[in-house]
Amino acid sequence: MKGNVIKYQQDNIDTDVIIPGPYLKIHDYNELAKHAMEGLDKDFHSKVKEGDFIVSGRNFGCGSSREHAPIALAYSGIKAVLALSFARIFYRNAVDGAFLLPIEIDENTYNNISEKDFLELDINKNEIKNLTKNQTYKMKPFSELIGKIIAAGGLFNYKP
Amino acid sequence: MNITEKILARASGKTNLSPDDVVFVNVDKVMIHDVSGPGVIAVFEKLKKKGMKIEKLWDSSKVWVAEDHFVPSADKVSAQNIVLLSDFTKQFGISKHFKYGMGQYGICHTLSHEEAMVLPGEVYVGGDSHTNTTGALGAFAAGLGHTDVAYVLLNGKIWFKVPETLYFKLNGKLPNHVMAKDFILKIIGDIGTDGAAYKTMQFGGEGISEMSIEERLTLTNMTTEAGAKSGIIEPDKKTRDYLTVRGASKYDEVHGDSNAHYEKIYEYEASELEPIVAKPFSPENIAVARDLSTTTLDKAYIGSCTGAKYEDLQAVARILKGRKVKIRTEVLPAAMSIFRKAMDEGLVKIFMDAGAVVGPPTCGACCGAHMGVLAKDEVCISTTNRNFPGRMGHVESKTYLASPLVAAASAVTGKITDPRDLK
Numbered sequence: 001m002k003g004n005v006i007k008y009q010q011d012n013i014d015t016d017v018i019i020p021g022p023y024l025k026i027h028d029y030n031e032l033a034k035h036a037m038e039g040l041d042k043d044f045h046s047k048v049k050e051g052d053f054i055v056s057g058r059n060f061g062c063g064s065s066r067e068h069a070p071i072a073l074a075y076s077g078i079k080a081v082l083a084l085s086f087a088r089i090f091y092r093n094a095v096d097g098a099f100l101l102p103i104e105i106d107e108n109t110y111n112n113i114s115e116k117d118f119l120e121l122d123i124n125k126n127e128i129k130n131l132t133k134n135q136t137y138k139m140k141p142f143s144e145l146i147g148k149i150i151a152a153g154g155l156f157n158y159k160p
Numbered sequence: 161m162n163i164t165e166k167i168l169a170r171a172s173g174k175t176n177l178s179p180d181d182v183v184f185v186n187v188d189k190v191m192i193h194d195v196s197g198p199g200v201i202a203v204f205e206k207l208k209k210k211g212m213k214i215e216k217l218w219d220s221s222k223v224w225v226a227e228d229h230f231v232p233s234a235d236k237v238s239a240q241n242i243v244l245l246s247d248f249t250k251q252f253g254i255s256k257h258f259k260y261g262m263g264q265y266g267i268c269h270t271l272s273h274e275e276a277m278v279l280p281g282e283v284y285v286g287g288d289s290h291t292n293t294t295g296a297l298g299a300f301a302a303g304l305g306h307t308d309v310a311y312v313l314l315n316g317k318i319w320f321k322v323p324e325t326l327y328f329k330l331n332g333k334l335p336n337h338v339m340a341k342d343f344i345l346k347i348i349g350d351i352g353t354d355g356a357a358y359k360t361m362q363f364g365g366e367g368i369s370e371m372s373i374e375e376r377l378t379l380t381n382m383t384t385e386a387g388a389k390s391g392i393i394e395p396d397k398k399t400r401d402y403l404t405v406r407g408a409s410k411y412d413e414v415h416g417d418s419n420a421h422y423e424k425i426y427e428y429e430a431s432e433l434e435p436i437v438a439k440p441f442s443p444e445n446i447a448v449a450r451d452l453s454t455t456t457l458d459k460a461y462i463g464s465c466t467g468a469k470y471e472d473l474q475a476v477a478r479i480l481k482g483r484k485v486k487i488r489t490e491v492l493p494a495a496m497s498i499f500r501k502a503m504d505e506g507l508v509k510i511f512m513d514a515g516a517v518v519g520p521p522t523c524g525a526c527c528g529a530h531m532g533v534l535a536k537d538e539v540c541i542s543t544t545n546r547n548f549p550g551r552m553g554h555v556e557s558k559t560y561l562a563s564p565l566v567a568a569a570s571a572v573t574g575k576i577t578d579p580r581d582l583k
Binding site for chain 2: 012014016017020021022024025026027029039040058059062063064065066067068085087088089092093096097143144145154155156160
């Protein structure tokens with residue numbers, strides 16, 4: 001999995017900015033994508049490309065339980081969010097709905113990755129390669145169950 | 161084991177559980193509303209396209225439905241969502257659907273306790289992050305997204321990682337000018353918006369025993385704002401009395417062992433607490449209300465699952481009685497049963513005499529969707545739970561979170577006001 005980085009160097013990016021409240025009535029996934037990150041970055045929709053990664057700080061996706069948040073990002077083309085930590089409902093929505101990969105990184109990795117860097121993710125090796133800077137970082141491995149749900153392609157495909 | 165570990169152990173058929181164990185638990189109750197319901201329906205449609213046959217739910221009698229976020233219908237799309245939701249409940253034989261305009265309806269979390277939809281010892285999940293609220297009745301209550309709720313509706317179970325528990329002990333009784341809202345804002349200010357991430361926040365001690373059920377519900381409601389998986393309070397006589405009045409007497413209470421494990425215990429002295437306000441743009445950004453007395457406001461909002469229960473309205477009425485509001489003020493009781501009681505007890509007259517608007521239950525303005533959103537640069541004091549950028553309207557509007565007492569006192573002066581300083 002390879003893609004370019006869109007970096008938000010801040011903590012606590014909440015679901016109200018990822019997809020603002022007025023759009024919660026919408027359940028057309030492609031329509032939701034047009035409003036992704038609207039509360040924080042008006043240019044997101046025009047700059048995001050298929051396969052991109054978001055890199056951000058602590059507690060990404062905090063706030064409401066709206067599955068619209070990972071949906072809006074995924075249907076914008078985002079394949080993974082790399083963050084110092086995730087809010088719990090965003091994390092399980094991303095995994096159980098198989099929308100995108102929530103990947104936990106450490107401070108050092110977070111500081112080394114810059115906007116527009118080209119990364120390659122290998123979740124089997126728990127490795128992130130920064131092809132722009134020729135660096136390699138470790139990601140925090142998924143827990144056993146999360147790894148199995150991701151491998152199955154979402155909770156509905158997972159057999160306990 | 162503590163109460164949360166015991167409930168999850170019972171629901172997963174285990175004799176013992178520890179934090180970090182991952183288990184599939186049997187669910188007792190599920191809630192969907194007019195946002196998560198259509199979201200779940202979209203998941204069902206996706207599954208059907210992949211060839212799955214969905215003819216019935218695991219147990220329709222354990223499912224209940226609220227209409228709250230976009231009622232009264234904000235526009236054609238939200239009106240259509242209500243039709244979609246009604247078709248869904250009809251198709252799957254869900255009888256507990258609280259419909260706008262047909263007797264009791266209101267904000268889902270308020271209905272969960274007003275209607276005793278959730279009982280002590282149960283595992284309750286809902287398609288909304290503030291599902292934590294109902295943990296105040298001694299249940300394990302946690303919010304989930306659409307895919308997870310859809311999974312529960314079909315399978316009756318869901319996975320949880322057993323959380324660590326943070327225990328918040330309140331010594332002494334809260335003074336009259338301090339409400340549970342001040343206490344939970346203080347806690348969030350202390351531990352931060354991810355201070356309880358993935359954990360349970362349990363409340364106990366003399367101050368909690370003394371506290372009414374409705375005030376306890378304010379505490380568990382805002383555990384979500386500290387990132388918690390759930391909030392919980394052990395059931396006691398007050399819990400039982402509260403439920404008896406609402407027709408529920410058969411349930412299986414769970415209590416923690418005396419040697420239960422808590423990751424950390426925090427102690428607070430009730431007498432040292434004072435009115436607190438969370439400044440824009442985060443619930444952790446707290447200040448003492450008195451320190452913000454020069455902050456001018458455009459609007460006061462009394463509403464939501466957090467701050468429009470009956471006792472919240474009583475607190476507002478205490479302040480507004482015989483006074484006039486100086487800024488736009490809206491009072492939206494959180495459920496029709498509360499609205500009715502406020503009318504019968506003369507509270508609605510007090511609000512209207514003061515010049516406030518009294519409106520129907522809805523999440524509308526709390527989540528910035530409709531029914532009184534904020535314009536650019538407008539400043540609001542609100543009894544709600546979040547103040548992220550754009551939460552209550554324009555992304556450059558500002559919301560200060562406060563107790564019903566502080567919000568009402570501020571409505572009278574037009575500035576952030578500690579109720580003790582009101583002339």
